Amino acid sequence: MKIYLKVWRQQHKDSKGMLVEYSLNEVDPEMSFLEMLDMLNLKLAKKGERPIEFDHDCREGICGQCGVMINGIAHGPLKNTTTCQLHMRSFKNGDTIYIEPFKAKAFPIIRDLKVDRSAFDAIIAAGGYVSVNTGQAPEANSIMVTHDEAESAFDSAACIGCGACVATCKNASAALFTSAKISHLAKLPQGQKESEQRTLKMVDRMEDLDFGHCTNTEACEVECPQEISVLNIARMNYEYNKAKL
C-alpha cells in the first residue's frame, strides 16, 4: 500500500510544532500502526534525519503507553483499540493519515508525539488505593465479593491510563480516568471504608491539575480502548456528593 502521512513534529515542549509530510510505498496491511511508524523511522534514520519520537512499549494493547490522534481520533478509527493494536488493514491504499500527539494542557508535549501524562500518576497518588500495608491482609476468603461485584469492579479497574479520554474531550477532562479508579475501589468491600476521603482527594487533585471539567459529552467512552463506561463518572459524582453531605 502507498500511504501519505502528515506527522506532528515538535522539537521541545516550548518550541513551535508543525505537520510534516512523508510518504511510504511498501506498507503491508498486516503491519500494526506502530510498525508502520518504525518503517518510516528507519527510512529517516538512514537519511540522517531525526526519527519521530513516539511513546509505546508493550505493543499488545495493555500498557497504555502508546496513543496518538489519528485523523483526529484518539488511537485511530478502529473502535476500542490502542494505537499499537490498530493495523494498517484499517486504511486504504493512497490514504492520507494525520498523526498528532494527544493534546491537553495537563499533558505537555515532550517531543513530536510524546506527551507527559504524569498528571495521571498524581491523581492516583492522591488516593487511588486501598490503604493496606504489606503483611496486614486477612485471609482472602474472609472478604466476600460476589461474582457480579467482582466483575463490575473489574469493568472499572480495566482502565489502562492511556489518556485517550482526556485527549478526545473538548474540555480535556480526566473524569473518566479518575472515576474509573474511584468506582473500582468503591464497588469492592475492601475499598469502601475510605471511599469518601478517596473520592474527595482524587477529585480535588484532578481539579488542581490542568484538567478541564466534565460536561457529559461522553466522547471519552466512545474512544476508550477498554470500553470504560461513563456510568463511572455518574458513580464518582454520587460518591463525591455523598462525601460532601
Next chain:
Amino acid sequence: MAKTIKANIPAGELNQKWENYKAQAKLVSPNNRKKLEVIVVGTGLAGASAAASLAEMGYNVKSFCFQDSPRRAHSVAAQGGVNAMKNYQNDGDSIHRMFIDTLKGGDFRSREANTYRLAECSASLIDQAVAQGVPFGREYSGYLKNRSFGGVQVSRTFYARGQTGQQLLLGAYQALMRQTEIGKIKLYSRHEMLDLVLIDGKAKGIITRHLDTGKIERHGAHLVVLATGGFGKIYYLSTLAMGCNASAIWRAHKKGAYMANPSWTQIHPTSLPQSGPYQSKLTLMSESLRNDGRIWVPKTKNDQRSPNQIPENERDYYLERKYPSFGNLAPRDIASRSAKEQIDAGKGVGPLQNAVYLDFAHAIAEYGKNVIEQRYGNLFKMYQKITGINAYQEPMKISPSAHFSMGGLWVDYDLMTSIPGLFAIGESNFSDHGANRLGANSLLQACVDGYYIAPYTIQNYLADEINTPKTNVNHPAFEKAELNARLQLEQFVNCKGDKTAEEFHKELGKILYDKCGLSRSEVGLKQAIETIQELRGEFKKNLLVPGDVDDINSELEKAGRVYDYMELAELMCQDALSREESCGAHFREEYQTKDGEALRNDDNYAYTSAWEWTGNPSKPILNKEELIFEFVKPTQRSYK
C-alpha cells in the same frame, strides 16, 4: 579459576528454613530506618512491591523506571493468572505439592529451599492482593475461584479475567504511589540505569540517563535493588515489551555480579505467529487458553484446506496423543518443542506455515459460547484485532516465541547477588524456576520477592549499615562511572555507520532463535558464537545513531541495549554449550531419549552455572553452585 559457590541456605528442615531465617534476621529500629536509603530499579511487580513495602517500613526509597509511568511495567501484560497454595478447591493441593510441581516443572534445576519458600509465601500474596482490591474471579457465592494451568493437576491459579498481571501490578503501583505521596518514595520515571556504582566493593548507587532530556545523573543509596525483569527481547521477536532489556543486570554483571543460567529462556507455546519481516514483537495469548482449547495440526503435510474443512480423523491432537495424562496442559517447554516438531515436519499451518491450531470448537459445544466468552472473551477480542479472524468460528493459530528468562543475576537465599548490597528480585534474578518456569509462577515469584522476601533480607543487610552515612555522589567511583557511561554514549553517536541498532538486533535475534532457541546443538552453538562475535565487531564499526547524546533520543537508548545484548548473547550460547544435557528450556539435540524427550544428566549437571565477567565477553569464567537435593529425589520428568 572456577569456584564452587554457596547459596547461604539456612539449616533445618525444608519447612522450617524460612521461619527460622525470619526469626533470626536482624532488624532495624524505626528511628534508624529513616536514615537509610534504598534504590529500586524497575517498577514491575517485583520492583513496585519491594519499593512500597520498604517505604511502608520507613526506609527512603528511590524508584526508577524507563517508562513514563510505573504502571506501565511489563508485568502489566501477564494474562493468565497467579499460582497460590490455598487448596480452596479441596483437590489435594498443599505447599509440598506446589513445591514439587515447581521443582519438577523446572526439571530439578532450581534450589529446593527457594522453591519451597515460593510455595510457602504464595497464600499471603493472594491475601495481600485481595486486600488491595484486586478483582480476582469469584464464584457467585463470593468465594475466590481457581483454574488449572499447564504442568499441574490441581486448580491453584487465581485470575482476574485475562488481565491478572495488569490488576496485580495496579495494586502494587497504587501502593507505590501511596508512598510517593507520603514522600517515602521518590519516583524517577523515564530514567534508564546506565551503570552500577561500587564503593569499597559494595553497591552504593547508580548512574542514570533522564530519557526526556538526555541528562546523565548520579544517585546514591545504602544499597541497590534490581527488579528489571527478563531479557527475552534479546531474541528480537518475543512476547516482551519493546523496552524490556538486559542492560541493568548486564552492567551489574560487568561490575562483578555473577550471571546464572543465561541460556534458559522459556519459549512460550501460545503466542501469535509471525506474519511478516516488519514484525516488531509477538503477542502472547494466555496459556490459560490451553485449559479449554485443543491443539492440533493436520495429519498430512502442506494441507491447504481451511481448518473447519479438515475432518476429525485427519487431525492430529499431538499433545493429547503423546502426553495422555497432561494433554494440552503439558508444560511449556514440552508444548513448545512439540509444536516445533510439527512445524519442522511440514505440518505447520497459516500463510507462513509456522503455526499450529488451538481449537475451541469442542469447548464451545460442551459449555456454550457464553461460558467461553466469559472465560477468555478479551483474548478472543485481542486475537481478532491482531489477525482479523474470529476464533469462535475457526481455530486460533499459535506459535512458540521467546518469553521468560529463567536465567538472570545469580542470587543467594537472601536474593543478594555476588556484589554485597546489590539485590536482584523477580525475573531479573535466576532464582526459583530452574530450567523451565511453570505457568502462573512468574507473577507469584515477582510479588513474593518484593512483598515478602526482600523486606526481610534487605533489612537484615541494612542492620549493619545504620552507622554508614549517606552515599556521597561526588565520590570518584561515581565520577568514573558517569564518565564511562558518557563515553560509551558518545561512541555510539560518533560511530556514524549505516546500520541502526534495530537492524543489528533483528540479526542477533535470528541467530539466537536458530541456534540457541528451542533446540541447540554443539555445532550450531559454536557457529552462533562465531557469528555473534562478527556481528559485535560490525556493531562497533558500523552503528548508525542519529541525534545527540544530551537530548531525547530513542535510537541512542536502543543502541545501548543492543550493545549489551551482543555480549549477553554470546554468554547464552557459551552457557548452552557448556551444559551437555537436555533439561527444561534447554534441549541439546545430542542428548535425547529414543522417544525424542529431553535427557537430563544429574550426575554431571545438577548445578547452577554462575558466570563471572573477565573483561572479555568471549572468555567468561564458569563457577558452579551445586544443587543439593536434600528432601526430594530428582526423577525423570514425565507427563505421559
